[in-house]
């Protein structure tokens with residue numbers, strides 16, 4: 001992965017986004033270093049998805065700054081979307097195409113086709129079984145769809161991965177598989193911003209966990225170098241408080 005050392009994959013400072021008459025994001029600040037895995041948690045309607053859409057350049061901001069690998073999505077949305085890999089809760093693939101054909105197609109559309117050997121190496125590194133490479137995506141589980149999309153992100157050399165509820169609906173083994181995959185992405189220098197309601201999964205995987213409340217990061221926890229990585233009681237109390245606060 002080629003990255004400029006002094007440019008962070010993501011910097012957000014004092015971001016304000018208004019939807020209707022509400023300041024849905026109200027002074028949100030958040031930066032990610034290469035290889036960092038950040039879990040963003042918060043009650044329903046707290047602004048998690050809004051944060052992801054703002055990073056993708058889909059929402060106008062009232063004030064604040066935001067940059068993805070040094071580029072402002074408000075100024076160059078296409079350049080930012082070319083650098084960010086966004087996985088919605090349910091990854092959409094062309095069902096009538098195989099994993100290989102999907103990846104080839106998206107790379108070609110992006111103007112960055114890659115040789116067969118590279119695509120297979122990416123499938124191997126995300127743990128997509130070889131039997132799936134040429135199978136139609138219609139038969140794929142959520143986990144297989146995610147692996148295909150992450151292989152595409154690796155091939156595109158995206159420095160930032162945005163994940164919306166990646167483990168909802170995954171069985172425990174598939175979720176563990178997914179968390180191991182995130183750790184290997186992190187080791188390659190990919191920064192990951194993961195929106196989730198899975199407190200235990202976040203505590204297993206993330207380097208930092210942030211609680212979004214009233215449109216900003218209200219609390220933040222950093223993983224310890226020694227076990228346990230996070231104080232689960234403190235996390236639980238933090239999130240219980242946020243639920244009690246969340247708007248109806």
Ligand SMILES: Nc1ncnc2c1ncn2[C@@H]1O[C@H](COP(=O)(O)OP(=O)(O)OP(=O)(O)O)[C@@H](O)[C@H]1O
Pocket residue numbers: 019020024042043044045046047048049050051
């Ligand atoms: N298109 C819209 N127009 C006006 N308000 C919106 C729009 N989309 C979302 N909102 C409001 O913005 C707030 C934040 O929504 P957002 O989807 O970011 O929350 P979230 O934290 O992702 O919630 P959830 O956990 O339920 O997915 C909510 O109050 C929501 O009602």
